Amino acid sequence: MLAAGEFIIFEFNVQGYGSPADPYDVILEVKFEDGTSEIDSVEGAAIADGEDFTLRIALSEKSVSEVNVLISGSDTEYWAGNYGARFSDFHLYVD
Numbered sequence: 001m002l003a004a005g006e007f008i009i010f011e012f013n014v015q016g017y018g019s020p021a022d023p024y025d026v027i028l029e030v031k032f033e034d035g036t037s038e039i040d041s042v043e044g045a046a047i048a049d050g051e052d053f054t055l056r057i058a059l060s061e062k063s064v065s066e067v068n069v070l071i072s073g074s075d076t077e078y079w080a081g082n083y084g085a086r087f088s089d090f091h092l093y094v095d
Helices: none
Strands: 007-015 023-034 037-045 053-058 064-073 075-078 080-085 086-094
Touching: 007 023, 007 064, 037 053, 064 086, 080 086
Parallel strands: none
Antiparallel strands: 007 053, 007 086, 023 037, 023 064, 075 080
16 A cells, blocks of 8 residues: 555656757656546656656555556657667656
């Protein structure tokens, strides 16, 4: 049973070619039994060195009915190849 004071956490890494044309968007959504939901998100342009991110949602006394993670990214495509946001090192857990 999940308890108040705990968090649902999603960690990941995003890396890209380093172009502003490599946008990404990641959303963590927790839905509760009472019909409410909480969202944490991050968006940006992927960089060559990569970045680690942590999204988190605090839990309350409400019962969790659903946890959703939406990951999206676009890429640059031209004569030299395809580039874009690359996602790795996914971790979804309660702490």
